[in-house]
Amino acid sequence: MRVMAQLAMVMNLDKCIGCHTCSVTCKQTWTNRGGVEYAWFNNVETKPGQGYPRRYEDQDEWKGGWALKRGRLKPAAGGRLKKLLNIFANPDLPELDDYYQPWTYDYRNLTEAPLGDDVPTARPVSAVTGAPTEVRYGPNWEDSLGGGPEHAAGDPVVRKLGREVKFSYEQSFMFYLPRICEHCLNPSCVASCPSGAMYKRSEDGIVLVDQDQCRGWRMCVSGCPYKKVYFNHKTGKAEKCTFCYPRLEVGEPTVCAETCVGRLRYIGVMLYDADRVTAAASTPDEQGLYEAQLGVFLDPHDPEVAAAAERAGIPHDWITAARRSPVYELIMRHRVALPLHPEYRTMPMVWYVPPLSPVVDALSGTGFDGEDAGNLFGAIDTLRIPLDYLAGLFTAGDQEPVRLALRRLAAMRSHMRSINLGEPHDPRGPSRVGMTAESIESMYRLLAVAKYADRYVIPTSGIGRAHDLEGIATTCSLDTYGGPGMLDGRTELFTWRDDERPSGLFPTLPGKG
Amino acid sequence: MTGVLLWAVLPYLTIAVFALGLTWRFRHDRFGWTTRSSQLHESRLLRIGSPLFHFGLLFVIGGHVAGLLVPASVTRWLGVPDELYHLLSLTAGTVTGAATIAGLGVLLYRRLRTPAVRRATTSDDRVTYLALGGTLLLGMSATVLTNGLGGGYDYRATISPWFRGILFLQPDPSLMDGVPLPYRLHALFAMALFMLWPFSRLVHAFSAPVRYLARPYVVYRSRDDRRLAARAPRRGWDDA
Numbered sequence: 001m002r003v004m005a006q007l008a009m010v011m012n013l014d015k016c017i018g019c020h021t022c023s024v025t026c027k028q029t030w031t032n033r034g035g036v037e038y039a040w041f042n043n044v045e046t047k048p049g050q051g052y053p054r055r056y057e058d059q060d061e062w063k064g065g066w067a068l069k070r071g072r073l074k075p076a077a078g079g080r081l082k083k084l085l086n087i088f089a090n091p092d093l094p095e096l097d098d099y100y101q102p103w104t105y106d107y108r109n110l111t112e113a114p115l116g117d118d119v120p121t122a123r124p125v126s127a128v129t130g131a132p133t134e135v136r137y138g139p140n141w142e143d144s145l146g147g148g149p150e151h152a153a154g155d156p157v158v159r160k161l162g163r164e165v166k167f168s169y170e171q172s173f174m175f176y177l178p179r180i181c182e183h184c185l186n187p188s189c190v191a192s193c194p195s196g197a198m199y200k201r202s203e204d205g206i207v208l209v210d211q212d213q214c215r216g217w218r219m220c221v222s223g224c225p226y227k228k229v230y231f232n233h234k235t236g237k238a239e240k241c242t243f244c245y246p247r248l249e250v251g252e253p254t255v256c257a258e259t260c261v262g263r264l265r266y267i268g269v270m271l272y273d274a275d276r277v278t279a280a281a282s283t284p285d286e287q288g289l290y291e292a293q294l295g296v297f298l299d300p301h302d303p304e305v306a307a308a309a310e311r312a313g314i315p316h317d318w319i320t321a322a323r324r325s326p327v328y329e330l331i332m333r334h335r336v337a338l339p340l341h342p343e344y345r346t347m348p349m350v351w352y353v354p355p356l357s358p359v360v361d362a363l364s365g366t367g368f369d370g371e372d373a374g375n376l377f378g379a380i381d382t383l384r385i386p387l388d389y390l391a392g393l394f395t396a397g398d399q400e401p402v403r404l405a406l407r408r409l410a411a412m413r414s415h416m417r418s419i420n421l422g423e424p425h426d427p428r429g430p431s432r433v434g435m436t437a438e439s440i441e442s443m444y445r446l447l448a449v450a451k452y453a454d455r456y457v458i459p460t461s462g463i464g465r466a467h468d469l470e471g472i473a474t475t476c477s478l479d480t481y482g483g484p485g486m487l488d489g490r491t492e493l494f495t496w497r498d499d500e501r502p503s504g505l506f507p508t509l510p511g512k513g
Numbered sequence: 514m515t516g517v518l519l520w521a522v523l524p525y526l527t528i529a530v531f532a533l534g535l536t537w538r539f540r541h542d543r544f545g546w547t548t549r550s551s552q553l554h555e556s557r558l559l560r561i562g563s564p565l566f567h568f569g570l571l572f573v574i575g576g577h578v579a580g581l582l583v584p585a586s587v588t589r590w591l592g593v594p595d596e597l598y599h600l601l602s603l604t605a606g607t608v609t610g611a612a613t614i615a616g617l618g619v620l621l622y623r624r625l626r627t628p629a630v631r632r633a634t635t636s637d638d639r640v641t642y643l644a645l646g647g648t649l650l651l652g653m654s655a656t657v658l659t660n661g662l663g664g665g666y667d668y669r670a671t672i673s674p675w676f677r678g679i680l681f682l683q684p685d686p687s688l689m690d691g692v693p694l695p696y697r698l699h700a701l702f703a704m705a706l707f708m709l710w711p712f713s714r715l716v717h718a719f720s721a722p723v724r725y726l727a728r729p730y731v732v733y734r735s736r737d738d739r740r741l742a743a744r745a746p747r748r749g750w751d752d753a
């Protein structure tokens with residue numbers, strides 16, 4: 001047993017209102033620079049829908065993640081030699097059009113257009129070339145099923161269901177899926193990087209790109225099945241979600257979680273056995289991958305695990321944090337959180353509580369009591385969508401874990417409703433879904449009351465260094481692309497002027513820096 | 514006098530600029546050390562041009578190593594007749610050189626005609642393309658015109674010993690007297706290219722990731738400040 005600690009996230013999809021606050025605050029923090037205009041470390045897509053980049057879930061086309069070849073794991077796009085032979089041009093790299101062409105508006109025209117009869121307009125211009133452009137796709141093109149009948153049918157998960165699904169707003173179900181990097185236990189982006197510039201931090205499992213070591217081979221971009229590594233086309237380096245490590249290191253939640261309007265994100269520690277990861281990711285049956293990943297996690301309450309963790313050098317406050325981890329509660333104890341696309345075999349670590357609301361809505365729409373457990377149980381089983389769609393998203397098509405999670409959420413609703421209304425509640429209710437009144441109420445406190453201190457249980461990484469870390473987290477906001485503090489994101493070695501002294505290009509003289 | 518300047522002083526100057534430049538760039542601008550790939554903007558032409566150019570170039574470089582470093586006496590000792598050597602070097606050089614130039618042609622066309630790629634072209638790139646294209650075209654014309662159609666030229670009697678003399682610190686500029694013009698221009702352009710090398714995107718060639726072949730797939734690193742950046746971390750508040 002080799003115990004490692006991982007900071008993981010769970011998102012409760014029932015509460016996501018698709019407001020994109022998380023995306024916007026993330027962008028303001030990390031990607032409001034040239035070269036990554038098109039990159040959203042956090043994006044929110046409407047499901048069913050093609051997503052961002054378009055149809056990224058279709059691994060037959062994009063070849064992300066791992067494939068099992070004769071019982072052994074290999075990057076789906078090919079092993080090391082094949083990667084090197086393809087290094088001069090990556091056959092699986094999405095183009096900007098697959099994300100979207102970033103644009104801005106010609107605002108100057110509003111104030112500088114010559115006097116005339118027509119009101120001047122601000123036309124869209126490409127943020128890459130500056131030429132007038134047409135907006136054809138965006139990071140959330142299909143918001144709330146906009147263009148549903150036309151677009152959503154292209155959703156790779158829908159395609160796999162192999163039958164007809166209705167997409168007009170009134171007839172369909174939909175929900176929002178916020179996505180960040182999964183900080184996988186078996187990251188295929190790291191495996192695809194020829195330079196060894198990408199790594200998983202051994203203390204907290206955060207997956208990062210070393211900007212000084214990245215050489216721009218852009219293999220990680222295609223290697224990630226979730227398409228969560230982005231290529232900065234100005235600096236020529238890969239960038240990705242950092243899990244806001246400067247914040248986590250001082251005990252604060254990520255920016256997306258902190259600002260989430262629905263307060264639906266949970267961050268906590270998971271202990272896992274690193275020796276079991278490869279075997280679990282090689283489980284032959286795709287539908288066994290969810291169970292296999294559960295088998296990798298360790299119970300922090302088990303004294304043996306705690307002792308092994310201590311021996312592995314995991315600090316004591318991390319082990320206590322693991323015992324209080326909301327993420328562990330939702331994934332392991334209540335079994336209501338599920339991984340996104342375990343069939344990519346990367347062992348993702350951002351999990352999701354599937355949304356019960358589409359079922360409740362459909363039920364209420366037909367005139368039934370949408371919060372009665374009996375009605376809900378029936379509906380979960382008869383409304384094949386969303387069940388099979390959700391299973392395609394979270395469990396490689398196995399409907400049982402999704403059904404169990406939804407039934408537990410339904411049982412929670414009716415149990416808590418009877419308490420609130422002072423009705424006598426069905427004492428056998430919780431046991432029908434394998435829970436007790438006590439565990440249902442504790443799940444309710446976590447999911448519905450969702451106090452800040454319960455949602456985020458984040459051990460710090462050495463308060464002694466907090467001052468330095470602050471320096472990483474808070475750079476001057478003028479140091480942005482085009483701002484006075486920055487030289488276009490890169491230094492032109494042939495043409496810099498005499499009076500400029502690009503920082504970092506010269507050794508710092510003692511006493512001067 | 515010009516002979517000494519061009520064929521004894523300049524080569525060492527080139528080597529000095531090349532070596533010191535690379536060291537300086539590696540120590541102080543590791544962040545700028547990248548291919549600066551433009552595949553995000555355009556993929557179709559790149560997938561033709563880039564492999565053609567790079568694979569061609571790898572063979573061309575191999576040919577140069579064989580032609581410049583291996584003395585004629587060694588190939589004769591190995592039993593390769595001079596006529597056969599000439600024929601082999603001529604055909605291999607022509608084929609791989611043509612592939613490289615064709616590849617570079619596609620890349621240049623793509624760079625000029627794709628608006629986004631054109632926008633992403635820096636002045637470093639323009640100078641580099643000039644030196645690279647010039648070197649390749651001159652080398653090709655030396656091979657095809659002088660060595661091929663022109664009836665053959667035994668560079669292993671003049672240029673190769675001169676080159677080895679430079680490397681072994683016994684420069685003999687007189688060896689370059691009377692070498693046909695295309696060859697001399699090719700060598701001069703190549704020296705310019707090597708001087709530009711450390712300051713352009715060409716540095717990416719020195720990080721060809723061959724170690725990848727022997728590495729475990731997943732890399733772990735511990736949160737160690739010394740390894741995270743080449744530069745010392747700045748202190749918290751002093752910058753403002």
Ligand code: HEM
Nearest residue numbers: 087088217548549550551552563567620624715717718721
């Ligand atoms: C074996 C070592 C090398 C590797 C692995 C390599 C790899 C690459 C890669 C990945 C790109 C980026 C293509 C893109 O996506 O836009 C590139 C571009 C380029 N490389 Fe190399 N390269 C190598 C050696 C060289 C050498 C020796 C030269 C020239 C002396 C060279 C000249 C160039 C040029 C000029 C470009 C820019 C092409 C363009 O976008 O127009 N490379 N190389």
Ligand code: SF4
Nearest residue numbers: 181182183184189224
């Ligand atoms: S989700 Fe994140 S850690 Fe996983 S493969 Fe993609 S970039 Fe890597």
Ligand code: SF4
Nearest residue numbers: 016019020022260262
């Ligand atoms: S901020 Fe929260 S509620 Fe809003 S879109 Fe993001 S995850 Fe959903």
